[in-house]
Amino acid sequence: MKNDADPADSPSGPPPEVPIPIQAIRGRGAATAMPHRFMHETRSVVDDGWDFSPDGEAQAALPPTCVNLETARSALCANDSPDIFFEHSVNPYRGCEHGCVYCYARPTHSYLNLSPGLDFETQIIAKHNIADVLRTELARPGHVPRLLNIGSATDCYQPVERELRLTRGVIEVLRDARHPFSLITKSSGVERDLDLLAPLAAQRLVAVYVTITTLDTALARRMEPRAAAPYRRLRTIGALAEAGVPVGVSVAPQIPFITEDMEKVLEAAHEAGARSAFYTVIRLPLELDALFREWLALHYPDRAARVMARIQDLHQLGPAARAAGKTYDSSYVSRMKGAGLWADLLRQRFAASCRRLGLNRERVELDLGQFRPALARGQGCLF
Numbered sequence: 050m051k052n053d054a055d056p057a058d059s060p061s062g063p064p065p066e067v068p069i070p071i072q073a074i075r076g077r078g079a080a081t082a083m084p085h086r087f088m089h090e091t092r093s094v095v096d097d098g099w100d101f102s103p104d105g106e107a108q109a110a111l112p113p114t115c116v117n118l119e120t121a122r123s124a125l126c127a128n129d130s131p132d133i134f135f136e137h138s139v140n141p142y143r144g145c146e147h148g149c150v151y152c153y154a155r156p157t158h159s160y161l162n163l164s165p166g167l168d169f170e171t172q173i174i175a176k177h178n179i180a181d182v183l184r185t186e187l188a189r190p191g192h193v194p195r196l197l198n199i200g201s202a203t204d205c206y207q208p209v210e211r212e213l214r215l216t217r218g219v220i221e222v223l224r225d226a227r228h229p230f231s232l233i234t235k236s237s238g239v240e241r242d243l244d245l246l247a248p249l250a251a252q253r254l255v256a257v258y259v260t261i262t263t264l265d266t267a268l269a270r271r272m273e274p275r276a277a278a279p280y281r282r283l284r285t286i287g288a289l290a291e292a293g294v295p296v297g298v299s300v301a302p303q304i305p306f307i308t309e310d311m312e313k314v315l316e317a318a319h320e321a322g323a324r325s326a327f328y329t330v331i332r333l334p335l336e337l338d339a340l341f342r343e344w345l346a347l348h349y350p351d352r353a354a355r356v357m358a359r360i361q362d363l364h365q366l367g368p369a370a371r372a373a374g375k376t377y378d379s380s381y382v383s384r385m386k387g388a389g390l391w392a393d394l395l396r397q398r399f400a401a402s403c404r405r406l407g408l409n410r411e412r413v414e415l416d417l418g419q420f421r422p423a424l425a426r427g428q429g430c431l432f
Contacts (some may be wrong), residue, residue, distance in 0.1 A: 073347050074111060076274050078148035079166035080347060083340055085159035112171045114146055116209050121176035124183035124219075125197075132385045135231065136195035138202070139183060141215035143174035145203040147235060149273040150344045151302055154202040156335040165336040170275075173209055180218030187226045187422065194420035197223075199232040206236035208275065220245050224254075226422065229415035233258040233299060235276040237285045243292050250294040253416040258327075259286050260299040261318060263308045271348050272307075279314075283321040290322025295413045297325030303395055304331045305359035306352050311395075312402045319406040326408045328399055330363050330387040333377045363387035363395075 071080050126138045144158060148170035155165035163172050176182075186192065199205050205216040216232075220242060223230050232239070232255075239246075239257060249255040263269055264279045277285070289296040298318035300311050315326055333341055345353035361371055364378040365388040378384060386392060403409050 071343065071347065073271075074167075076111065076148070077167060077170060078150035078152075078272065078274055078344070079170060079340060080343060081166050082164040082168055083166040083336065083343070085156075085162070085164055085336060112167055114171050114173060114208075116173045116175055116213075118177045119143070119174045121179050121182050123186070124176075124179050125186050128201075130381060132381050133201075134196065135198040135201070137197040139179070139197065139199050139219055139230075140202045141176055141179045141199075141205055141219060142203050142207060142209065143176075144169050144172055146170055146173060146207045146209065147204050147273055147276040149235075149276065150341060151272065151304065151331055151333075151337075152203075153332055153334060153337065155337050155340065157202065159336065166340055173207070175209060175213055175215060177213070177215070179215050180222050183219055184222045184226075187222065187228060190422070192422060194228055194417045196415070196417075197228065197230040199230055200234055204234055204236060204276070205232060206234045206238035208238075210236075210238055211241075217242055217245070220249075224249055227252070227254065227419040229254045229417055229419070231256045231258065231415070233260060235260045235273065235282060237277045237281050240285055240288050243288065243294070246289070246294050247292040250292070252419065253414065254419065256295040256297070256413045256415060257289055258297045258299045258325075259289075259318075259323070260301060261314050262301065262304075264310055264313055264317060268307070272344075283317055286318055286321040286323050290324075295325075296323055297327070297413075298323040299327055299329075300399075301327070301329040302331040303328055304356070305363065305391070306356050307349065311398060315399075315402045315406060315408065319408060324408065324411065325413065326399075326403060328395075329385045330392065330395065331360060332364075332384055333360065334379065338374075338376050359391060362389060362391045365389045365392075 073080055124139055126140070128136055128138060143161070145152065145154070152169070155169045158165050158169045158172070161174070163169070199216060199219060210216050224245060234257070246255055246257065259282050261279055261282050262272065266278055266280070269276070269279050286296050286298065298315065300314050303311065311328070318326065342353070342357065345356055349356070357376060360376050364376065364383055366375055366378060382388065383392070386396065
């Protein structure tokens with residue numbers, strides 16, 4: 050009688066595991082739930098034959114968005130970075146469903162034991178009590194009003210805001226305290242709060258910036274899949290300007306060989322009503338480096354190496370850093386605008402367009418002198 054041989058004892062051994070090829074996910078910027086930097090173990094996904102139909106078509110379900118409520122202990126986040134214009138920020142949400150693949154806030158999800166990849170755009174943390182906490186902080190006797198920005202890390206008008214209205218609650222608190230603020234968004238959802246923003250603008254208490262990275266709709270869909278389309282953001286600029294709200298455009302981040310239409314974006318934004326503008330270059334801290342490389346390999350494999358090499362040029366990385374594959378310099382001198390030849394050319398292009406269009410001719414000065422802590426406490430004011 051012949052015994053069946055154990056596959057493990059055969060010369061060839063068991064069949065090798067076949068990794069499932071990474072594929073772009075419709076409506077998501079990241080393609081994988083890549084491990085975060087604090088994980089002690091890594092996992093790889095292999096094909097066991099169950100997630101594919103006989104004809105080879107993938108059957109995996111699209112990852113849903115889950116919103117988890119968090120009780121915030123603080124609302125104001127202090128900033129002492131000399132290359133950022135505001136001194137305090139408020140972020141009602143952690144994670145962002147817009148799914149922008151280049152978002153520098155992605156690595157913060159690692160602190161939650163979540164992936165900076167898919168988890169960042171599918172596991173949203175909503176600070177349900179953010180308005181109440183902010184009211185308490187503004188009412189403290191020692192609070193000094195400073196330049197404040199809403200949505201500096203994650204978009205304050207991402208899709209869940211339509212339901213939860215946490216950003217609206219924050220604006221209402223700032224309105225009651227007469228505390229000036231700016232906000233930045235890629236969403237047309239800001240138009241829902243024009244009833245609050247327009248009166249505040251008349252009192253020099255608010256300015257809004259709308260981010261438009263490109264006018265290329267197909268590129269925007271791949272790069273920031275759940276943000277408003279570029280043409281829709283231009284309409285939002287127009288709506289804000291028509292309501293008397295000072296509005297500017299953020300042409301950020303600039304990604305070499307990917308977003309190459311800065312001048313067209315500035316011209317379209319100016320025509321829509323923007324009167325100020327700024328830009329930054331792409332920065333890839335921590336896990337974002339691997340995530341962005343993964344995205345490039347999926348969508349732009351023919352130019353991926355050139356893009357990464359130019360990003361290294363923009364951050365003036367030396368031979369040792371380049372050899373180690375480093376793509377980011379966190380120093381205040383260069384992290385936002387870059388340094389060196391290519392950064393200078395970008396700066397010149399931006400400056401020339403702003404001069405031609407008349408952007409940034411007048412600085413928007415918000416009035417810090419109107420702040421009333423008594424109003425933040427919900428008390429009346431005699432004067």
